[in-house]
Amino acid sequence: MGDLFLLAISCILINNILLAQYLGNCPFLGTSKKMETAVGMAMAVIFVIVMAGVATWLINTFVLIKFDLEYLQTVAFILVIASLVQFVEMFLKKSIPALYAGLGIFLPLITTNCAVMGVCLINVQKEYNFLQALVASFSYAIGYGLALILFASVRERILLARVPRPLQDTSIGLVTAGILSLAFYAFKGMV
């Protein structure tokens, strides 16, 4: 139990998927200009990462390793993620339209979010067992949401500031992300 707790802390703070592992940065910069979109994206990512993490772990363990097909990992994982996203989209549209409307265009975009694929690959590479994979996926996703929402709130303030012209938009966004990443960097060595 203690191990799992440590794993969760390390995935959320120390190895934060956005700011320490550099995964999922395109939507990070793209959707963080407004708090609303950032929250929507964070929710969608948490939802999909947990499902994809579990699904790819099962497929890897019970299909790929069993039949000696590990070299197909990349192809299999991306297919699982793409179909999962599609499936989740259809399911939400039918049964929870309110949530579907809230997530909006972020759901289909998640297919090409490298954070999702990244978490699935990390789970497999570190040879986590099922429970660990579940905890790790969930905590990475929470870490993603945390960083995204923090970043969005900083960025909303930047909108009010006067930024030199060449630095505007993405450029200042990246520098801000660097400073935020410095804050997360301080957790290194905690566990």
Added chain:
Amino acid sequence: MAKSVTHEFVKGLWAEIPPFRLVLGLCPTLAVTKSVEDGIGMGVATTFVLVCSNVLVSSLRKVIPSKVRIACYIIVIASFVTMVELLMKAYRYPLYQSLGIFIPLIVVNCIILGRAEAFASKNNIIRSLADGLGMGIGFTLSLAALGAVREILGSGTFLAMPVFGPSFKPFHFMVEAPGAFMSLGLMLCFMNLVGKK
């Protein structure tokens, strides 16, 4: 009259150079530019996948039904990425190890899917080849440039050769995550400053 093939090639080198002008494919850009060598290795691998997938998508563009096109593109890209992964494991093992998880992640590099969707699916093979090659080389150059900045400041070396004298204290910040974000941000700022119209 469509623009010339040369134009499609050259635009990837400056006017639309991938990680800077089109803000796509940031994750590998940030993650593998700890050194020039890693940056170039990643760039070459991405270029290979980009060129091959552009050519294949372009030659299949009349066959693929538009409803399932994204899924088809992803399968095409994933197969080429698997090829690169296996080749690299066989012939460049140290590089394979240092790039690690980011080789399979070429699949979800938005540049590749973006070019397949925005360019290769609408243009003929030769032009898609030129576009893929130009974008790929542009991407490689950007990674190498960012890698150079970070390697020189962060470890005091260039392609693993020491640049400064022994009195130089490496600026460790640059090879860590915060340095990656900041140097990319500042380079983007520099590009805006130079390329201002």
